[in-house]
Structures are given as structure tokens and as C-alpha cells.
Amino acid sequence: MITTERKKALLTAMQKLEAYREIQNEMGRTVAAFNFRQADAVLRHFALDAEGVSLEYCDEGVFKGAENVESIIREVVGAPVKPGEMLDLQLTTPMIEIADDLQTAKCLWWVTGAGAIPQEDKDPMAIWAWGQVAADFLFTDGEWKIWHLHYFRFIKCDYKKGWVDDTSMINRLNTPLHPQADTCTYHNPYSPTGIREGLPCAPKPYSTYTRDDLGWELDRNKNW
Amino acid sequence: MLNIDIHDFDLLTDEEFESLEAETARLTSAWQVQNMRGCAAIFWDDQRIGEKRHELKALKHPGVDVAAEMAFRMKPVVDSLEGNSLVHPLTTPIIEVDPTNTKSRSLFWSLGVEGLSKFREKPTAIISIGMVPGANVVEDGEWKMLWGAWQRTTKNEYHAGWVESMIPTNTRPPLTPEEDKARLGRFAYQKDELRKPVPEPPRKDTWEKFPDEMDPQWQFINL
Numbered sequence: 001m002i003t004t005e006r007k008k009a010l011l012t013a014m015q016k017l018e019a020y021r022e023i024q025n026e027m028g029r030t031v032a033a034f035n036f037r038q039a040d041a042v043l044r045h046f047a048l049d050a051e052g053v054s055l056e057y058c059d060e061g062v063f064k065g066a067e068n069v070e071s072i073i074r075e076v077v078g079a080p081v082k083p084g085e086m087l088d089l090q091l092t093t094p095m096i097e098i099a100d101d102l103q104t105a106k107c108l109w110w111v112t113g114a115g116a117i118p119q120e121d122k123d124p125m126a127i128w129a130w131g132q133v134a135a136d137f138l139f140t141d142g143e144w145k146i147w148h149l150h151y152f153r154f155i156k157c158d159y160k161k162g163w164v165d166d167t168s169m170i171n172r173l174n175t176p177l178h179p180q181a182d183t184c185t186y187h188n189p190y191s192p193t194g195i196r197e198g199l200p201c202a203p204k205p206y207s208t209y210t211r212d213d214l215g216w217e218l219d220r221n222k223n224w
Numbered sequence: 225m226l227n228i229d230i231h232d233f234d235l236l237t238d239e240e241f242e243s244l245e246a247e248t249a250r251l252t253s254a255w256q257v258q259n260m261r262g263c264a265a266i267f268w269d270d271q272r273i274g275e276k277r278h279e280l281k282a283l284k285h286p287g288v289d290v291a292a293e294m295a296f297r298m299k300p301v302v303d304s305l306e307g308n309s310l311v312h313p314l315t316t317p318i319i320e321v322d323p324t325n326t327k328s329r330s331l332f333w334s335l336g337v338e339g340l341s342k343f344r345e346k347p348t349a350i351i352s353i354g355m356v357p358g359a360n361v362v363e364d365g366e367w368k369m370l371w372g373a374w375q376r377t378t379k380n381e382y383h384a385g386w387v388e389s390m391i392p393t394n395t396r397p398p399l400t401p402e403e404d405k406a407r408l409g410r411f412a413y414q415k416d417e418l419r420k421p422v423p424e425p426p427r428k429d430t431w432e433k434f435p436d437e438m439d440p441q442w443q444f445i446n447l
Contacts, residue, residue: 002233006245007230008230014248015226016252017251018226020255094258094259095263110265110311154311162349162383163337164346164347164382165349192341192346194306195305195306195308196269198267202262222267222275223277
């Protein structure tokens with residue numbers, strides 16, 4: 001006789017597997033839209049109706065709330081595309097934990113990337129653009145959507161020079177922070193004098209997302 | 225969308241239910257192995273030695289040389305962590321979990337980048353391409369690495385490229401080119417050699433053909 005508990009456990013396991021696949025697909029679609037500079041498509045993957053939706057991008061700050069998330073994505077992703085411009089981010093190394101209640105997921109990918117930045121009066125500059133993306137997904141209205149997204153820069157450099165010789169693009173210029181941004185929570189790209197810290201960390205199994213879970217990717221405790 | 229509830233399981237015989245349950249558990253295991261190996265990649269980039277960390281290795285398995293593992297973890301191979309980085313993203317996953325759902329074989333390919341500064345000199349930018357073949361077992365209720373060595377394809381100074389440059393594994397004392405080629409460089413790219421098809425990805429019947437989880441021979445069946 002198969003117990004009800006076993007049946008419930010199997011159903012949850014099957015639903016988690018399905019969520020795992022759906023979340024990878026959703027994040028893949030989001031990155032494709034980001035690479036292709038399709039702001040509307042990127043925004044469709046965000047849980048804009050959810051309380052606390054946010055986007056943090058390297059050292060550019062944290063954009064909290066639907067209005068600010070929408071604004072920065074339209075501003076950056078939706079900017080006019082220039083000839084010779086290219087961004088090709090690719091998701092690798094997926095680390096994904098779905099909550100036991102199947103309402104949220106904590107995810108981390110390592111991102112490899114190449115790009116080309118148009119320049120005045122000369123050919124575009126070929127660049128490397130690698131990083132990590134931590135994301136919380138929320139199951140809302142029958143779909144998995146991005147609730148909190150945090151992109152960490154690892155390297156951004158002139159392809160010809162490489163990540164040791166060119167650190168000119170790893171930190172933002174000393175210009176005013178975007179007026180809609182809050183201070184960034186972490187920024188530690190590769191530099192010849194920097195030290196890696198194991199951040200963002202991998203998500204750990206969990207039951208239900210609580211307020212304390214926000215920012216789990218910056219947990220420095222490696223001995224859990 | 226999975227449109228079932230637990231009452232749908234009543235349509236299955238006990239045998240069918242158990243088969244579905246076992247297969248679901250094995251699929252979940254492949255996912256957990258991928259998570260665990262990703263965490264190991266994070267720890268690999270963060271090269272602090274002697275730091276207390278969540279144990280990702282199956283140290284209770286009789287096949288693991290715990291003393292050697294602990295000695296390896298305490299041994300510095302660079303003077304300072306400044307400028308040092310080992311980012312080996314995991315791609316192309318091939319994971320075969322055995323029917324008992326207690327052991328698995330995994331293989332990932334990797335296109336990685338590194339920064340290496342051995343004696344506080346300006347770091348060398350390195351392109352590091354390779355594979356991560358390995359075995360994993362369940363210990364204390366979670367998947368842990370039983371073994372899993374990096375197999376180098378390239379480790380080259382960035383500007384020189386992989387045809388012209390091959391940097392040996394950084395050890396103290398340093399390896400000779402011959403020693404390096406006998407270890408992690410055994411199957412590395414060489415401009416004057418035919419490439420050997422190693423490792424062979426774990427096949428569907430890997431656990432029938434190679435039942436011992438310590439047996440690494442499944443990688444070498446093409447030789």
C-alpha cells in the first residue's frame with residue numbers, strides 16, 4: 001500500500017523537476033532578449049506586479065520596485081542599437097533550488113560572454129564580458145517570473161588586451177549614481193590586485209522564502 | 225504544465241508507482257549533482273586554504289585518501305591570493321545516476337579563464353579549457369564528490385594562444401614538463417599530436433559495465 005505521504009512527496013518532486021526546466025527556459029529567454037536588446041521581452045519575464053521586484057547590476061546600483069526596474073531596462077536594454085554592437089551572454093553552471101512550497105526558486109548561473117562596443121571613427125572594440133547572475137524566481141499567475149535579479153561582473157575587458165592588462169571597464173566611472181538606484185550591495189570583479197571571495201554563493205535547499213532570504217547570494221558562511 | 229494531483233497516482237499499480245518514484249528520484253539526483261559540482265567550482269575559484277567549508281567530498285568513503293586530501297587543502301601554491309582566479313564554468317553536462325540512486329558519474333566540459341600570480345608578480349591571464357570527469361556518491365543524505373579531476377585541454381597564456389603556449393599545473397615544487405604531461409596534461413592539446421578521445425562521456429550502461437564507483441576506466445574506453 002502506497003501511503004498518501006509518499007504520493008505527496010512524489011508529486012512535489014515531479015513539480016520541482018518541471019519548475020527546474022521551466023526556470024532554465026525562462027532565464028534563457030530573458031538572456032536572449034537581453035542580448036538582442038528587446039526591452040519589452042526582458043520585462044515580460046519580470047514579476048512586475050510582485051512586491052519587492054528588483055534588479056541590481058554590477059556597481060550601477062539596485063533598482064527597486066516595478067517603476068524603477070522598468071525604467072532602467074528601457075533605458076539600457078531599450079537604447080537604440082548601433083551598427084557593430086554585440087552582446088552575447090551565455091548561461092552556464094546552473095545552480096537552482098526550488099522551495100518546497102513551489103512558490104519561489106533561488107538560482108545562480110555563471111555567465112560567459114563576448115561582445116563588441118562601437119567606437120567613433122574606428123572599428124568596434126571586441127570585449128569579453130563574463131559574470132554571474134543570481135535570481136529569485138516567483139511562481140505567479142501560473143508562470144515562473146524573475147522577482148530579484150542580481151548581475152555580478154567578473155571580467156569586462158578589451159579582447160585584445162585580456163582581463164589582466166585591461167581593467168578600464170570593471171568599475172563604473174565617477175559619475176552620479178542613477179537617480180532611481182540604491183547603493184549596490186556587492187561588486188568584486190577580477191582585477192590583478194583583487195581577491196576572489198566565493199561570491200555569489202550557491203543557493204542552499206530551503207522550504208519557504210522568508211524576508212531573511214533576500215540577498216542569500218551574498219552569504220559568506222561557507223561552512224553551513 | 226504538469227496537470228496531475230495525488231489521486232491520479234491511484235490509477236497506478238504499486239509497482240508502477242515505485243518505478244515512477246525511482247525515476248523521479250534519479251532525475252532529481254542529476255540536478256543535485258549539477259548544483260553540487262557548481263558549488264565546487266565556486267570553492268575552486270576561492271582559493272583560501274585551511275578554511276572551514278561545507279564538505280563537498282565523500283570523505284567517509286573507503287576509497288578516499290582523507291590524509292592526502294587534507295594535506296592538499298592546506299598547501300599553498302601561490303604567495304598571495306591577489307590576482308589569482310580559477311573560473312571554470314561547467315557546460316555540456318552528462319550525468320548518469322545508477323539504479324540504486326546512490327552513485328553517479330558526471331562529465332562536464334569547460335571553457336575557463338584564470339589569473340595566476342605565483343610570487344606576487346603581475347598575474348598571467350590564462351585560457352583554461354578542459355573537462356571535469358568524476359564520480360559522486362550519496363553521503364549523509366547529500367550528493368558528494370567521490371573523485372573528479374580536472375582534465376586539461378589547454379592552459380595557455382592568453383595572448384600566446386593554445387597552439388603556442390602550455391602552462392603546467394602550478395605546484396610547489398614546480399612540475400617538469402614531463403611530470404606535467406604525465407598528470408593533468410596527459411590528454412592536453414599538443415600541436416604535433418593526434419587528439420585522444422578521452423574522457424568518453426558516461427554511457428547509459430556505464431553502471432552495468434563499470435559497477436565499481438572508484439573505477440575510472442569508463443573514461444578511457446576509446447584508447
